[in-house]
Amino acid sequence: MQRRRRKFYGWGYEGDEVSSCEIAEFERAWARLLGVSNFEPAPFPRAEDISLRTPRVPIPDALHAICTTDHHERLYHTYGASTVDIARAIRGEFDNPPDVIAYPDTEDDIVNLFRWCEDANLVAIPYGGGTSVVGGVNPPSQDRCRGVVTIDMQNFDKVLEVDHRSQAARVQAGVLGPHLEQQLKPTGLTLRFFPQSWEFSSLGGWVATRAAGHFATAYTQIDDHIESLRVITPAGNIEAKRFPASGAGPNPDRMFLGSEGALGIITEAWVRLHRRPTHRTMTSVRFVDYERAVEAVRVISQSGLYPANARLIERAEAAYTGSSDGTYDILVLGFESADHPVDVWMERALNICGDFGGTWDESALRDHDVSSDADTKSWRDKFLRGPALREHAIVRGVMRETMETAITWDRFQQLHAHVKDETHHAIRVVTGRAGSVTCRLTHIYPDGPAPYFTWFAYGDKKRIPEQFIAIKHIAEQAIVDAGGTVTHHHALGRDHRPWYDNERPELFCSALRAAKKIFDPCAILNPGILFDPS
Incomplete structure (x- = not known):
């Protein structure tokens, strides 16, 4: 049984409450976005x-x-x-x-x-x-x-072994984010992996879904944190040997990264750790020209600076969170290190931003206080509270969805315009009202960004699931049509599977089917996740 009961219809534990002041603040924001003057919650x-x-x-x-x-x-x-x-x-x-x-x-x-x-x-x-x-x-x-x-898997929640010299740990896969970091804290080490769901998601879940954390370039995909896995399958157990790297054939761990429980249950992982950062600097950069802001982020991604944060937030989303007055886009930019001051890295990144018209608050930067930048703090607070507000939005008829993808830099602008246009159109057709569609870049790579689209729509409270699915289907199809992947870090599940069928090569699907037949001969594990059950 659960140690502390979670809500069966929303985010968090039973007894966790959202204050009336916070709900009122979000109602005002939803009203501005959607043109709704009064909300009557179910x-x-x-x-x-x-x-x-x-x-x-x-x-x-x-x-x-x-x-x-x-x-x-x-x-x-x-x-x-x-x-x-x-x-x-x-x-x-x-x-x-x-x-x-x-x-x-x-x-x-x-x-x-x-x-x-x-x-x-x-x-x-x-x-x-x-x-x-x-x-x-x-x-x-x-x-x-x-x-x-x-x-x-909640009972598999312990850090079993720490290799201080190699900065790695053997960890049971059912441990949730906070309990993992609590156990690591006395060692001075950290996994430094913080998805938005960190409070309630597990190490095994991150591995099985190939999750990504908050950090833009430094500690992005869970793939890069894995030294080896232990997996229990219906056909037997698999435990890969632990190496920092190996060129000995295909890596067995890669078979289970992203397998979403269809091939076996991950029980343990050796994960790479980091020393806790002691040097940090963060600021927000304002841009009045979005395309030039995107170019600044591209140049930073190819500079070798590797910022911990580089989130480009469109002005409409920034205005929703109180981080902008709606006349400028913001880039949340941050660096951190456990070894050395990072001021020089920030200075160079800001020089790049300046080349593309970016401006920033020098006094906030001099404070060396990551919470002193008001724009950054306001956006971060709203971002972290998003999951807790979801059920309160739904009972008021407010639908909110986030759709992430990844695409090369040369195709980003076309994808950006196409997805926003198609999603706006879908919202109007399905609900009969205008909605809101924004985009932010959450993770950046030298060859392309991970755009993260957020849409809001006001629907019929009695038909929210049907309306939501109709809008999401059109929006996801727009992402795929424009050349993006169906998911950057939210995994496939049953909702994204139809688009994955077209994204992966058919011959590879045949190999997956053969692997499942070996690992799970009776096909009991999560059927329908990677391909349709036979």
């Missing part, structure tokens, strides 16, 4: 008012100690954390809940759960922190199985 659902189908399979006596059919646990594990998930939960739609929730304590427990699922023709859904926004932990809709067992 009520949040109560667990006791929702009926679930009776579990379709009994728990074997040998597994009773680690399994439950508790009502709240089944509600909570039905959905992830996407807008459509939360909207359906608020509407009380729990037509396809898991039948049983398992909390294994050991790898032997996982093996026993696999054997049960194989013998009884059950689907097994590996479950990390439950923060998937693409349907990655939702039970499949196919009726090819007798039932669904969700395997929650």
Whole structure:
């Protein structure tokens, strides 16, 4: 059972409240964006008012100690954390809940759960922190199985070993971000990996979804943090040898990075760590010409400076968060190091920005206080609070979605214009009203950026899931049509799978099918995530 119960219809723990002042502030922002003068929120659902189908399979006596059919646990594990998930939960739609929730304590427990699922023709859904926004932990809709067992890895939550000399640690995969950093703190080391979902997402989830953290260039993809993995599959266990690098054939760990629980359950990882930074500097740079701002970011990405933050935020989004008056775009720019002062790196990056018309507050920069820049602080605070406000937006009819991609620099401007135009059109057609579509660059690479589109629309509270899906489908198709990847760091899940089918080579899909047949011969693990089940 969960140590502290999470909400079954939204973000955070039961009892966590958003203040009336904060809700009022966001209502004013939504009103400005969407032209709505009055919001009448629908009520949040109560667990006791929702009926679930009776579990379709009994728990074997040998597994009773680690399994439950508790009502709240089944509600909570039905959905992830996407807008459509939360909207359906608020509407009380729990037509396809898991039948049983398992909390294994050991790898032997996982093996026993696999054997049960194989013998009884059950689907097994590996479950990390439950923060998937693409349907990655939702039970499949196919009726090819007798039932669904969700395997929650929360008990695998320890740092098992720290190699100080190599700056690495062996960590159990179920650990959530805060507990991981709490255990590492006495060592002076840190994973320094902070996705927006950090508070509730797990190391295993980051690996299985190829997640990316906040840092723009320094500690971006989880791929680069992995030395080796230990994975339990229905066919046996795999543990790669630990090296800083190797040229010995294909890397076995890469098979499971991004596998989303379809090939096995990750139980441990050796991860690369960093010394905690002691030198930091951050500021915001203002640009009145967006295209020149993009060029500044491109030059920085190719300069070898490797900023920890380089987020270019369009003026409309900056105005929404109170970081701009709407007449300029802002670049949140930061550097950090555990070894040396970073002022010279910042000075060079600002010189580049100045070449493209950027301006900044010299006095805030001289303070060496990363929280002294008002524009940066305002945007960051609103960004971090976004997930906690999602259910409050939905009950007011406000739909918000973020769609990220990656594309080469030569094609960015075309993608930027096409996605915004198509999404604006989709919002108007689906809702009959204008909406808001903005873009920020969250991660930058020498060969291209990761654009992160955010759209808001005001919908019919009774039809939010249907309207949301219609808009998202058009917007995602626009990204793919313009040459972007379907996802930079939100993974595939069931929501992005259709576009992945066209993105990956068909022959590679055949290889994936063959790998699944070997690792998971009875096809019990998260069917439909990487390809349609046969």
